[in-house]
Amino acid sequence: MKEYDKYLKLLKEKYPTKQSVYRELINLNAIMNLPKGTEHFMSDLHGEYDAFYHIINNxxxxxxxxxxxxxxxxxxxxxxxxxxxxxxxxxxxxxxxxxxxxxxxxxxxxxxxxxxxxxxxxxxxxxxxxxxxxxxxxxxxxxxxxxxxxxxxxxxxxxxxxxxxxxxxxxxxxxxxxxxxxxxxxxxxVDHLHILGDIYDRGPHADKILDLLMEHHSVDIQWGNHDILWMGAFCGNPVCMALVVRNNIKYKTMSILENGYGISLRFLLQFAVNTYSDKNVDDAVYKAISVILFKLEGQLIKRHPEYRMEGRLLLDKMNLDKGTVRIGDKEYFLNTTEFPTIDMNNPYELTMEEMFLMGRFRADFINSMALERHINFLYEKGSIYKIHNGNLLFHGCVPLDEQGVFDGIVVDCKSYSGREYLDYCESMVRQARTRDSDAVDFMWFLWSNILSPVTGRCIKTFERTFLDKDRNADYKNAIKEDKNPYYDLYENERICKMILREFNLYNESAHIINGHTPVRTKEGQHPVRANGKLIVIDGGFCEGYHAATGIAGYTLIYNSHGMKIKEHHPFMSINMAINSNRDIESESQVVYVEKKRVFVKDTDNGKQITEEINDLMNLLKLYNT
Incomplete structure (x- = not known):
């Protein structure tokens, strides 16, 4: 009661008279009966700034x-x-x-x-x-x-x-x-914008997208695996740093590192040219950072047996005399046997030059003011999942086993699964910001593990880098990445309802909304699944996915009447939009129609306003007594 009285006194300072309370009660009750604001949902932007900027504008x-x-x-x-x-x-x-x-x-x-x-x-x-x-x-x-x-x-x-x-x-x-x-x-x-992960990588200007989002009046972000990777790099995880550098070399987007964040590649370039015989400098640089990456991954896997990722220790399974590597019970041909920095007696140890390189990268990543500004924004606006206006939002998955039972991990003899597991993952991500060593290591687990809620795949970077695609008859199967059973089971309405109940969402209007897996519309796939309970909004926003998906991204729109999904065609350019009035062509499809119009009183904001009204009514009683 003392705390309650203290609270009412503070409230009285804001509303010093009975009339001021009446005025605010009238205002709040009027707001409750307005239609809910329009929400827009987008995912997997992958650095495609021009197209995203246009969609924000239109x-x-x-x-x-x-x-x-x-x-x-x-x-x-x-x-x-x-x-x-x-x-x-x-x-x-x-x-x-x-x-x-x-x-x-x-x-x-x-x-x-x-x-x-x-x-x-x-x-x-x-x-x-x-x-x-x-x-x-x-x-x-x-x-x-x-x-x-x-x-x-x-x-x-x-x-x-x-x-x-x-x-x-x-x-x-x-x-x-x-x-x-x-x-x-x-x-x-647009009253509120939801970004369901993967702002970074593939496209050239994730930094510009984040600048744009930081100016937005109302936005939240559900972290994707690529966002977690950059967050891990900033928090000091050397494996995440190597992966970030490697990804930007692979996708030829090095400018974001050097020009956007001041992360120099000069020493890596010099090291690669002096160490490897590849005629193409880009190939040498890519190979140099890949070898460093697999060494660092091996060290981290050995530090954390609880990750159960010993199967990813492959450098020690190479036979350089035969030019092969043993993966599981099969032997595969390598596309190179030139590994001058690998000591096969201790294959996961970095050379002095490699340690120097990673020291330089660490200094650049953790001291980049521009990167710090963006990572702080991701922490402020981001989360592993979000429950908003009766919908469950996340980037990747809620891990399941093959029987459709919630799956997860065991840490310090405690088992985590379902919502509790996602909450644990978020707590580790936030702890990593303090540079706690176990939490920082966990950021790479989230990037690469089949049980990760932001990934849900077994990432096969080594196989895609060093297996010979021409000499291995089983190459396609070797690089195929096993995925969490969630991605097969989420077609099932019963499974989706089970997941929604796990997050206390029992309303028939509740939906799961996630991204991460591009919807291949050209192959007949549809974003709406499980009899309308789940909506996958990764339509291949990134230009590299357009050929596979047949479109250029989705926007899900949720207003007071229901939900519709916008299917976007490829964007030409900002110059064409300005000079020739060329807009992005989009087709709309109704996903869900509300049985009755949704008002503010039916939303999360309405619940907060209801609490404010109750507080004001209590304050009014105080005035009357």
Whole structure:
């Protein structure tokens, strides 16, 4: 009771009178009866900044839908496209239109009025207070007046609003006002953004994506295996560092390391050229970091027998005289026998030069201010899983055994599975930020293990690097990565409902939403599975996946009426979007229709507001007594 009284006293400082409590109760009850905000879900961005930036700007096609709704009968298709491009890239498009002599006072009047009407339409599901807070500060009062103007207002009011517009034009402030309106439109179109992992690797500009996300008004992230890899590297895991370097050499995206984060590859290049005979320098560098990687992996596996990954110790299984390696009970031909830094009597020991290299990388990774800023953001906004508005979000899987029973690991004689296992994994990720040695090592386990909730695969890096694909008849089977049974069982509605119940989600409207495994639409795969209980939203956003998936990514949209999924076609370029009004083509498909419209009172935010209302009612009792 003392704590409760203390809390009420603090609440009283914020609401010092009965009338202030009444006012807030009226406001909160009104908010509860607004439609829920629109949520967008995306996954597996993999450094594809240009396409992601465009989708953020066009709000996954929502802007184009609203323009067509308002002006489909008034504007030609070309005029609608040009208006959309102006909203997406206002400054760039304005510059082009000025060069074409299309911009004058009449143009400003027409376009600004159109933008005001779009903003007015999008603001209808929010409180006036929330819309005002979303407005650019310099124009908040003006925009607030204009988007709440009524068609049937009296002459004095109408003259007042026209004069606002004329004053903006007479002061040559139309450009800044236009940009402010387009920013508000994009802000209102998407209330909350969920990123279901894998921002990093493959594409060239994950750093720019993170900069963009850090500016977003409302976002959360469920860590993917590639994100965990970079987080592990920053936290000091040498295996993760070697993997990050190796991945960026493999995908030819070294600029993110050197230019984005100040991680130098100069010493690795010198070492590789001096050590290996490969004529192609890139091949030598790739080989050099791969050998270092497998040595470091071996050391970590030996430190942690509880990982049960002894089968990944392969350097000591090589026979360099025969040019083979024994994996399990089979022998495979190697594509090279040149391993000058490997001592077969102690194959997992680094040479002095290799230790020097890893020392340089460690200093660069843990001292990179740009990387620290991004990793801190991933920790602040991220988690292994998230329960939000009745849906369960995660990147990879909830590990299962072949019978569909929750699987996991045993640590210090304690078994972890199901939700408890995912909570344990998250606690280890957060502990790694303190540079705790066991937690830092665990980051690599999360990257590579079939029981990892962010991966759920047995990663076969050695086989893909050093097996000879031409001389091994069983090559395809040798590099095939075993996956957790979850990825077969998640087609089963009963299994999905069991997982949802594990996270206390019993509502029929609850869904599992995850990414990680590209949906091969060209082969007939569909993102919606298990009779609608599970939605896989990895549509191959990364350009390298387009050929396999047949599309270029998904956006799942959840508004007050239900869910629909947007299937995106490949994005040409930002320049084409600006100069030729080329938008990303997308097709929509309804996934789920709510039986009744969802209001704020039905959401997680509604639960918080209910608590606030209860607190205020208690405060009111205090005033009355």
């Amino acid at each position: 709000c996954s096609g929502v802007i184009r839908e609203k323009v067509a709704m308002l002006y489909g009968d008034e504007l030609t298709v070309y005029e609608q496209q040009e208006l959309c491009t102006l909203i997406y890239y206002p400054r760039e498009k304005l510059s082009i239109l000025m060069d074409e002599n299309k911009v004058n006072d009449e143009w400003y009047r027409n376009v600004l009025n159109q933008l005001i009407q779009i903003a007015k339409l999008l603001s209808s599901k929010y409180t006036r207070s929330k819309v005002r807070k979303a407005m650019p500060v310099d124009f908040a009062y003006i925009i607030d007046e204009l988007i709440h103007a009524q068609k049937d207002e009296d002459d004095n009011r109408s003259v007042y609003h026209r004069q606002i517009m004329e004053t903006i034009l007479s002061l040559h402030n139309g450009d800044e006002f236009l940009v402010a309106l387009t920013d508000l439109i994009k802000r209102l179109a």
